[in-house]
Amino acid sequence: MPLQAALVKDPAVSVNRVIWSPDGSLFGVAYSRHIVQIYSYHGGDEVRQHLEIDAHVGGVNDIAFSLPNKQLCVITCGDDKTIKVWDASNGTKQYTFEGHEAAVYSVCPHYKENIQFIFSTALDGKIKAWLYDNMGSRVDYEAPGRWCTTMAYSADGTRLFSCGTSKEGESFIVEWNESEGAVKRTYQGFRKRSLGVVQFDTTKNRYLAAGDDFSIKFWDMDNVQPLTSYDAEGGLPASPRIRFNKDGSLLAVSANDNGIKILANSDGMRLLRTLENLSYDNSRTPEAPKPTINPISAAAAATSAALADRSASVVAIPGMNGDARSFADVKPRITEESSDKSKIWKLTEISESSQCRSLRLPENLRVTKISRLIFTNSGNAILALASNAIHLLWKWQRSDRNSNGKATASVSPQLWQPSSGILMTNDVADTNPEEAVPCFALSKNDSYVMSASGGKISLFNMMTFKTMATFMPPPPAATFLAFHPQDNNIIAIGMDDSTIQIYNVRVDEVKSKLIGHSKRITGLAFSHALNVLVSSGADSQLCVWNTDGWEKQKTKFLQIPVGITPTAQSETRVQFHQDQIRLLVVHETQLALYETTKLECFKQWVPRESFSPITHATFSCDSQLVYASFLDATICVFVAANLRPRCRINPSAYLPASVSSNVHPLVIAAHPSEPNEFAVGLSDGGVHVYEPLESENRWGVPQPADNGSASSITATPSVAAQGSEQAQR
Structure with a gap:
């Protein structure tokens, strides 16, 4: 081996670090001379050299293993002030992190609340944190002693x-x-x-x-x-x-x-x-x-x-x-008992607060209307964007009453702010933010949020609330944002001039401009299974774009029910089912399910009689339910497979009698791992979280299959396919 031969000639070369891979099959050795060696262990005395990597200029000060995206990687740091990430199978370099101003002394990779990151320490006492992307360091701490520092977590990863x-x-x-x-x-x-x-x-x-x-x-x-x-x-x-x-x-x-x-x-x-x-x-x-x-x-x-x-x-x-x-993903659903078909089925009505668990989150008096709402992917926080361009973040903490620290209607969260007291506030340029179309998108690891309220698009650090970058000043203004599922550096930006821009954040460049709508973009959704982007607009049109070359594949206008005229401000939203093939389309006049490759509607539900116009809707995290909110402040839970309503929450169950009758939900969001939990953002600035009673653990009773439904039409039977990933929200 070349290095061992060199060691004979230069005995001053020493080993700085030896460490095992998580499964004990490999161990890595960092040397005081630019080299890292990876060995495979086969039991007993059998050790074989697996890789030798020329890792850094100067000494390699530390080495660690990590598993970002379930792929085993080797992380190294060195005298050249850099941290590097290597594929443990073949030694290919995946990332180089630059930003330290002194030799990097140690690295500490970790996985917490769906975020995978690396802490690093340098000989000038600086501690930085890096995600597996090219967006630079996320934090900058001062280590006590300001020289040689190492970091470690407690075994459960919480301290x-x-x-x-x-x-x-x-x-x-x-x-x-x-x-x-x-x-x-x-x-x-x-x-x-x-x-x-x-x-x-x-x-x-x-x-x-x-x-x-x-x-x-x-x-x-x-x-x-x-x-x-x-x-x-x-x-x-x-x-x-x-x-x-x-x-x-x-x-x-x-x-x-x-x-x-x-x-x-x-x-x-x-x-x-x-x-x-x-x-x-x-x-x-x-x-x-x-x-x-x-x-x-x-x-x-x-x-x-x-x-x-x-x-x-x-x-x-x-x-x-x-x-x-191992993190619990989506919890198994309670198997639903078949209804007694001899009885007449009735929609479950919830009209009193005692009939479900609901919680109004702590208020921010500066906020008048919630425009956008999402649970973080880790499930322990809710992020809202208000109409005045201010973001609100509520975090749940671990406690005796909430052992997993997940968002719940049973425990009140903290309206969180960093110690600096700053707010995440969007650029509003010369526009009135109340008249703008707000939009945001959260990265898969919850580390940053891309957001706009009529002005420039802002990139915020979710840990510090600091603005990392602003770009794309209007006109045109951004009206919808969506991260590419395979690359957080690529973002699809819907515009108020009806175009869609495919933007690379890392190089600050528009890669493609998609033209196909006639009015502003109101929805975007990626399918990684089909390699397509589906867009929707205020023109009530759907477009399917191939993500390889960004060509338009199909286009179709919504089937607006006869006798209903949508308002001028009506939005069309799109969201993929967990199977990444079926598509939920939400419009004030309807909920509809489409088969994406043919862009054919096979199920439609139209609000008639006792229902008012739809304000928003979303799949539950397992795509078995659809949660929808209405202009009259009711909230309805549907069976996703056939779009039949099974439970309705009336405003009397969550709004005090003193509240104006004009208050209603504007946006609805589903918890990422609790299928029966959702939240709504209201027109008065309030946010409510809902769960069924623990004794029931579900919303209502599904309609028997032979009962029929006058308000739903069926073109083809739905396929009860189960996907492996959380539906996009």
């Missing part, structure tokens, strides 16, 4: 820590408040002047350990005072390197004379004995003596009861190393 040493030898372990970018807690107990760079690790969601003053020091995460310290019976360097195993039962510590000591608590001792016996049983011969392990006692490693007995049970997921975590 962030850093450990650093200054050039003067002062060492720090701190816990961070991620949303504020501020130090939350500083741990005590370090030597006044450490004799080296202190290294640390976390374990069991509860403990911190660091090598300092010829010993290992332990802390409970919730107590800034040291829990205990241990010198491992001597022989440790001034600042020993340490690493816990996955479940925190073993701790490896670097020792003098190129040695390694293994410390164990009671669980670790049992593990060592098991391995010892397995090794002996597998290799035993008549003349082979049984090997012995001379472990340091459990009491020595953890002061016995302090760590071993106090530790809670733990899930074996390391807090570092970029392991993919």
Whole structure:
């Protein structure tokens, strides 16, 4: 191997970091000379070189594995001030992150609330965060000590820590408040002047350990005072390197004379004995003596009861190393009992607040009308855009009443703002924002939002609310925005001059201009399965565009019901079913389902008799229901397969009698993983979240198939196909 040959000639080259991949099949080695090697482990003593990457100019200071989009990657950082991401299978470079002004000392990839990102630290004390795109650093923190700093999460991924040493030898372990970018807690107990760079690790969601003053020091995460310290019976360097195993039962510590000591608590001792016996049983011969392990006692490693007995049970997921975590996606729906067809079916009417769970979110007095509304993809927040160009963000926190921290009607959220107090406010140019057509689109990882209210399009950082960029000043003004499903740098922008512009944010360039509508664009939806973009306009027309070359494939006007005249401001919205083939079309005069490739309507529901015009509608996250809001403030839940109503929520169930009769929902949004949860934005600036009663866990009872429905027409039977991804909202 070229590097090993070079090492013989230059023994000063050293290993800066060794780390395992999440599944233990690979390990990576970062060298003080520009090279990274990846090895595959095949059990026993069998190790094979998998890759050698010429990674950086100068030394490679750290290496980590991560799984963005379920693809194993290697992350490196180096003396050349860059962070790089490599495909772990073939060594192809995928990203280069530039922005640090000093050598990058460490990287810490993580996956949290659907956002995959990388923290990096540099030798000037700067901490930055990067997403897997080319949009630059998202945060800029100052690390205590402002020199050599490493970062790590607790095993459950909820708490962030850093450990650093200054050039003067002062060492720090701190816990961070991620949303504020501020130090939350500083741990005590370090030597006044450490004799080296202190290294640390976390374990069991509860403990911190660091090598300092010829010993290992332990802390409970919730107590800034040291829990205990241990010198491992001597022989440790001034600042020993340490690493816990996955479940925190073993701790490896670097020792003098190129040695390694293994410390164990009671669980670790049992593990060592098991391995010892397995090794002996597998290799035993008549003349082979049984090997012995001379472990340091459990009491020595953890002061016995302090760590071993106090530790809670733990899930074996390391807090570092970029392991993919299993998040609950869409919850299984309750199997619906078949209705007793001998009984006459009636639409379920909800007219009192006690008949469902509903919550009006904390108010912002400056807001008069909610124009756009969406749940974040992680499901723990709601983002609204008001008619005065101000964005509102409500966040739910984990608590005893809300263990998963998801948005719910059972617990009130916080109307969130960063500590700077700034608001995300769109550019309004010389226009009256109340008269503009507001629009926004949220990135798949919830890290930024693209938004416009008649003026320039703004790109906001969702963590800091800072404006990252503005572009495309009117005229024409943007009226609808949609991110490309495969590339967050590509965005489709519908305009008030009836065109659609395909814009590359990264290079600030319009790639294509699509012409086919005669009035402003009111809806856009991508299908990654069909490789098409569907557009809708105020001209009541649908257009299908191929996303490979952006050619127009089909066009069709809506079937407006006889005897109904839509208003001049009527909008047409489009949204793909979870199967990415069927399309929900929403207009004030109808709900309709289309088969996209032929652009044929096979199901239509028209509001007649007791229904007023539709203001908005959306699929539930599993595409089994359609939630629709109406001008008379009613909200209706439909079965998506046949567009038959099954439940109606009347305004008396959620609006006080004192509220004006003109107040009604303007927009409706579905939760991304709870099929029975949705929210509405009202014309008075209010936002309400709805869920059925826990005792019922569903909205109403579906109509029997043979009951018929005068207001629905069927062209072809619908296919109850299930897709794998959340419907676009």
